[in-house]
Amino acid sequence: MTSISDLDIFARVARTGNMSAAGREMGLSPAVVSKRISQLEERLGARLFQRTTRQLMLTETGAGYFKRVVDILSLCDEAEDFVSRRNTKPRGLLKVTMPTAFGRLHIAPYIDSFLARYPEIELHVSVSDAFVDIIREGFDLAIRIGELEDSSLVARRLAPDTRVLCAAPAYIEKHGLPATTVNLEAHNCLVADAIEMWKLSGPEGDVQVRPYGTVRSDSGEVIRELALSGVGIGLLSIWDIGPALRSGALRLVLPAYRGASAGAVHAVYPSREFMPAKVDVLIEFLAELYGAVPYWEREIDIDKLGARQTPRGATRRIGKAAAQAVAPR
Secondary structure (H helix, E strand, O other), rough: OOOHHHHHHHHHHHHHHHHHHHHHHOOOOOHHHHHHHHHHHHHOOOOOEEEEEOOOEEEEHHHHHHHHHHHHHHHHHHHHHHHOOOOHHOOEEEEEOHHHHHHHOOOOOHHHHHHHHHHEEEEEEHHHHHHHHHHHHHOEEEEEOOOOOOOOOEEEEEEOOOOEEEEEHHHHHHHHHOOOOOHHHHEEEEEEOOOOOOEEEOOEEEEEEOOOOOOOOHHHHHHHHHOOOOOOOOEEEEEHHHHHHHHHOOOOOOOOOEOOOOOOEEEEOOOOOOHHHHHHHHHHHHHHOOOOOOOOHHHHHHHHHHHHHOOOOOOOOHHHHHHHHHHOO
């Protein structure tokens, strides 16, 4: 039977992609790590890694084995925590990944209060707008925004994510406002890399719009700055642009429409029977901080703002310049 220590060595090599790095973590030489991996492959009768002179990559079999090994190691840790009662007190290293802008605006300012409440927790915060495999990368918790895909992970909804169409006054003055969602096709739409369709909810129910534009980006912060500078129309979150809407730096476009309600701010973590207390307390802290109606939405009344920005009887035309601004298609 394969020993737990061999599984631990395999998992560390898989995470780091480097035998020397895995060896340093465990106090073993690269030669010992290499020998243990080879013995494991021999025992299993399968190749777990593709080796070249420059890199080490999991095979398809290795990737499937890694996913199951991580679950086994997690259960072992939880069993030890249960026996020693260490899991009942929030302490230790807590690794969290989150989107860049949301982390900067709505988590970082409150970390001091969290650590004051739980002084035995040490935080490692990673910010990225890219999708992160929290199991492979060894994170305890991820903050994710939008619609979640089905997975083996557990998710808790922390707050709504209300998104609105908006643009800078300079863009509106030059190109006009779309009268309907169909007219968005004649405007320069600012789109995130992973988005193919804008899912909207409006007076006629749910609609989908395929946005076109001259700029795409993998950064939500870049999309926001492009909207502020008058480049085009964005579908952006209230938590991100509330101050800009209040100041008039951004104005609502088609104010009767919102992003689909399925999107939200979620805490996502591995499926475990015994959740570590350090993870649980951070989730509860954020849920308490945001509440049913988060502070960023209490600070602005979108319905009143939309009524004020779109006077009755106003005629909105699509400018010729806007139609010429979008990318060829």
